[in-house]
Amino acid sequence: MGAVEYQSFNAADHLVDRHVREGRGGRVAVVAGDRSLTYAELADEVARAAAGLRSLDVRPEERVMFCMADGVELLAGILAAMRIGAVPVPVSTMVTGADLGRLLADSRARLLCVSVEFAAAARVAVEMATEVVHVVIDGDDEVPSPVAVHRWSEFTDHDTSQIGRAHV
Secondary structure (H helix, E strand, O other): OOOOOOOOOHHHHHHHHHHHOOOOOEEEEEOOOEEEEEHHHHHHHHHHEEEEEEEOOOOOEEEEEEEEOOOOHHHHHHHHHHOOOOOOOOOOOOOOOHHHHHHHHHHHHOEEEHHHHHHHHHHHHHHHOOOOEEEEEEOOOOOOOEEEEEEHHOOOOOOOOOOOOOOO
């Protein structure tokens, strides 16, 4: 019996990057509200979000929680986590702050990405979840907390040259 050769699979690469490689980069990949992104544009968003995750020292197999409204940021964040080998944990936006805090504590996520609409729940949640060290918010609301707070626009403003497929 021969050895089985393991070939890694990365969902972000399969869902986005292969379309660019195969010449479909100019095709529409996603429509969210009034925004429409091609595969090439989505690949860029994902690469920038992945660089942001790496800048916050998110490691493969580490959980990243998302309590975000449906949109490009949520999609790019989930795919970015997949790209670097982290585990995206999207949660319902209908959770209370206490529920979100329990979910964060259970998942042991160190990072919470949140939409501005859910900043109040995030404030309560990070007080309960001691492992959280970073919150990324997609707007200008304040999330006063004992953790570092980053704006999505700053979070995704990193060098993407070192962001490739995860090899986990």
